[in-house]
Amino acid sequence: EDQVTQSPEALRLQEGESSSLNCSYTVSGLRGLFWYRQDPGKGPEFLFTLYSAGEEKEKERLKATLTKKESFLHITAPKPEDSATYLCAVQAGSLGYGNKLVFGAGTILRVKS
C-alpha cells in the first residue's frame, strides 16, 4: 500500500529563519511527487511536481528536491505570508492508470515576524 509520511507535524519559524520540511514515501512505481500549499478553509494550491530522483524545482522562497525515498521542501528566508499547511502527495502506477493521489498528513508552518 502506498504511504506518505510528513515531518514535522508543525513548525514555527521566525521571519528569515530558513528550514526544511520532509516527505518520505513508500510506493510501487512512483509517477510523480506533488507539493501543495493549503490555507485554512481553502483548497490545496499546486506548487511543484517532481518526477525522478535528483530533480529540483524552485519557486520564489521555495525549493523542492526528490530522492528515491523522500522529498524535501526547503524554505529560504520565510515571510509571515508563507504560513500555511504544506501537503505532499504521491501518484503511482503507469501512465493511463489514473489520477489517484495519496497524501501525507501535512506540515503546519507558522512564520512569525
Next chain:
Amino acid sequence: KAGVTQTPRYLIKTRGQQVTLSCSPISGHRSVSWYQQTPGQGLQFLFEYFSETQRNKGNFPGRFSGRQFSNSRSEMNVSTLELGDSALYLCASSLGRGKGQASYEQYFGPGTRLTVT
C-alpha cells in the same frame, strides 16, 4: 484561465438525507477527481472520472457515488448521510491523458464544506 469551481461552498444537512455536490473543471481538462478532507483522516481519494467513466475508486462505502457529464463537469452524491460524513469535499481536475507526465497534474477547487447534524 478560470480555475476549478465547486458549488455549493457550504452545506448543512441532517443525518439520513442525501446531498449532491457539483464541480466544474478547468477548461480543457477531462479528468475530475474527488477527495474528502477531515481533521482526523486528512485528504483521502474518493474516485476519479475521465470521459464520463469512473477510472479509479478509493476505499469508501457505496453511499458515495459520482458521475461525469459530456462537458466534463462532475457531480458527487452521498446518500443516507452520517455524522462522520462532515468534511471538506474537494474536487481536482487535470488533462488526464497524454504522454506528458504534466498531463496528470491536479488542480484543486475551493471545496464544499458539508456539515451533517
